[in-house]
Structures are given as C-alpha cells and as structure tokens.
Amino acid sequence: MxxxxxxxxxxxxxxxxxxxxxxxxxxxxxxxxxxxxxxxxxxxxxxxxxxxxxxxxxxxxxxxxxxxxxxxxxxxxxxxxxxxxxxxxxxxxxxxxxxxxxxxxxxxxxxxVRKQTPAAGAEPAARPSPVAPVNAGAGGAARDLAGRPEQRGPGTAQTVVALALAGTAALTVHRAARRQARRGRRTG
Missing domain, CATH: 2.60.40.1930 (Macroglobulin (MG2) domain)
Structure with a gap:
C-alpha cells in the first residue's frame, strides 16, 4: 500500500x-x-x-x-x-x-462521574493488564527450550567453518599488506 x-x-x-x-x-x-x-x-x-x-x-x-x-x-x-x-x-x-x-x-x-466500585464479593469484569508473563524475548523461549537437551557451544562443523573463514580473512589481510608494501618500495 x-x-x-x-x-x-x-x-x-x-x-x-x-x-x-x-x-x-x-x-x-x-x-x-x-x-x-x-x-x-x-x-x-x-x-x-x-x-x-x-x-x-x-x-x-x-x-x-x-x-x-x-x-x-x-x-x-x-x-x-x-x-x-x-x-x-x-x-x-x-x-x-x-x-x-x-x-x-x-x-x-x-x-x-463517580468511580464504579464492584459490589462486595464480586469479581471485577476485566482484569488489570498484564495478568501473566508476556512471551517476549528469551522469557518466552525459555518454556520451549526447557524440554530440549542442553547444547554446549558450536558443534564440530561450525568450528571448522569458523576457522576456515578466519584463516581466509587473515590471508587476505596479509596479501593486501604485502601489496601495499611493494607499492611503497616502487614509488619511494
């Protein structure tokens, strides 16, 4: 729209x-x-x-x-x-x-106008808000996760991928630094 x-x-x-x-x-x-x-x-x-x-x-x-x-x-x-x-x-x-x-x-x-007061022993028609915990953030997810087995950190596959990415990033930075150093020697 x-x-x-x-x-x-x-x-x-x-x-x-x-x-x-x-x-x-x-x-x-x-x-x-x-x-x-x-x-x-x-x-x-x-x-x-x-x-x-x-x-x-x-x-x-x-x-x-x-x-x-x-x-x-x-x-x-x-x-x-x-x-x-x-x-x-x-x-x-x-x-x-x-x-x-x-x-x-x-x-x-x-x-x-006068405030409406409930009769003695009568329960209010509407409950004040909120009446129960709000399912927001980790609080709502806690109930879902309670029945699952506990996980402790990344698995082997995630660790291998993370190390490969970190190595690639380090190699790229090293090569860029070497190129910059070579260019500096040529112009100086």
Missing part, C-alpha cells in the same frame, strides 16, 4: 474513532473550551482545547483539576490545547473550566 493511501486510511480511521467522543465533548461544554472525555472519573486524565484565542499560550483553571493546565498551539492551528488531570479526591459533579486569553474569559465544563 502506498504512503498516500496509508495516510488517508489512517486519517479516516482516526476521524471515525474519535468522532463520537469529540461530539460528546463539544456538546457537554457549551462554550469555547472543550474537554475530552467530557465525563472523566476522579484521577483521570483529560485533554483540554480552547478556540477563539489568538495567544501563543494560555492556562486552564478549574477546581476539578490537580493543577492549572498549560495550553499551547494546537496541531490544527485554530486553537490552544493541553492536558490535565482530575483530582482523585474530587466529588462527582459539574465543574467550570476557565481559560483567560487575550483579556477574554473562555468557559467550559467538565462533569466528573
């Missing part, structure tokens, strides 16, 4: 995947400031974006955030964007997000 086709497919996939989430975020804020996801849980990370701001930098403030979020020019070029984290101790509810830019105050909202 060509580079252009690959880039086009990746772009279509990105728009398709983020379309519903982006629409929900814009619908939830009602202002120039958008928050994705629009309804994070306490301790969750969020992406902030403000439009209608010509400054090179701004700061987003909210009582729901751990600290002020620094916003810088967005890749799209028509706004500022940055990341923030919701306080882990914040209670569920809707909180105002304020960005002051060029003397204008832009507002949005973030709706913090």
């Amino acid at each position: 060509g580079k252009r086709r690959l880039a086009l497919c990746a772009g279509v996939l990105a728009v398709t995947a983020s379309g519903p989430a982006a629409c929900a975020a814009y619908a939830a804020d009602g202002g120039d400031v958008s928050v994705v996801p629009a309804a994070p849980a306490p301790g969750g990370d969020i992406a902030l974006r403000v439009t209608g701001c010509d400054a090179r930098e701004a700061v987003a403030q909210s009582p729901a955030l751990v600290s002020d979020a620094r916003l810088t020019p967005d890749d799209g070029g028509d706004g500022l964007a940055g990341d923030g984290r919701v306080r882990s101790t914040v209670t569920a509810g809707t909180y105002t997000v304020t960005v002051t830019c060029d003397g204008t105050e832009h507002r949005g909202a973030v709706q913090v």
